[in-house]
Amino acid sequence: MTLHDRLLALDRRWVFAVLTLFVITPLFIKFSVPVTPVKEVREIYDFIEGLKPGDYILLSLDYDPGSLAELHPVAYAMLEQCFAKRLKVITLTLSQTGAQMVEEAVKDVADSCKLYHGFTPERGIDYVYLGYKPYPGLIILGMGMNFRIPFPQDYYGTTLDSIPMMRGIKNYDNVKAVINLSAGNVSDYWVADGNARYGVKLALAMTGVMAADYYPYYQSRQIFGIIGGMKGAAEYEKLCKNPGTAAEAMKIQVFAHVVIIIFIIIGNLAYFLGRRKTAPTQESR
């Protein structure tokens, strides 16, 4: 068996082993990956920066723990940016398994504000967490009429009318924008039901594999920004001057991508070597 035959028939466990090694290695090396924020990420940051204290923004954190690594950094950076700007933040999740995770993230960021911004955003005054309700399309349509239809109470069982920051807040007309962080098709509902039906100003943050699917909406300005995957998250953290887990995880992502590229090159070299060897044989026949 020649070398290229061996390479072409390489057991995938070797690929797994090499990738594991290269995913672990950057954890022990101190370096940072330079990131340059792209326009679609910057637009979201600039929009939030342009809001006035007291403006309302809705963050729909529609992802589950499986996508936590890619989307939590955006959620943390964005929540902190909103709190620091003294915006009123309405949070919710339309992901069945995300309710507790999102609650902890919102509380985490609110608690850490004391340390970094000298004040602690108060639940019910600076932010509200509405929790989870099933059937995203219906919830988004319902909120377009009145937040109280799908969410008569917040996650903790307090009626929306008795929450100070929700008094007089009826529907999307009262929020400046909706930012949807999603790891599934909830973004489609936000575009089709939130933006198309109610004209909600919408931006999306999503996992890397999803991002390419949503560029048509960005170009048609149905959404005003896209944060795609870990790279987008790292760019957002950079804009917020708040390097966190995404900036750190970019090291691993860079190593993993390098390994994949090397494997692709090796695979192609083996393929062409094999073809060169078999070509004359075919001709001789």
Add this chain to the structure above:
Amino acid sequence: MKRQIPLVLVFTFGVLLAIQYFVPSEPSQRGYEFVLDWITIIGIFAMVLGIWSQIHVGYYKIKHRSEDWQYSVVTLVSMFAMILFGLSFFGGLHGTIFRLIYNNVFIPIQATIFSLLAFYIASASYRAFRARSAVSTVLLVAALLLMLRVIPTGPLADPINQIGSWMLLVPNLAAKRAILIGVGMGGVATALKIVLGIERSYLGKD
């Protein structure tokens, strides 16, 4: 009757909701609210049906010792345990046990499964990204350029970033838009066929 009633309901609500979309008046909004409530109620029944189906399938597999029946035991035990610990008697969704399981079992399991994707992508890339033809070479080059976007390449970083953005915003967008428009038109056509009673497969065979 078994077929006529659903057909009449689908036709009536299909036409009314299509009209409602373009008539933003108060009665139309109230009607819409009413329909939304009904959809939620029907959805809850569908959820009950789903849970029942899960129990039924799992129980059948365990009873007949079908292939991989052990997984059904894990599924059913986990499902009932989470329902039990989610009850207010155990502190509900805010309770310690529920949170403990959620944070220490559920989150790591989900994160692990999703992270396995990277390994399969690496293995699949090694096998699939071969310059076998002109089209596959285009695919290969596009994939390499998009991957290179996340790698610091020094002076090449800017041009690679620009090419990557161009690929996302021009060829990718053209293809995606064509697919989206096709899907949208297909959706409208299917909806019309259902509303007009031409497409009846949702009624079942009986």
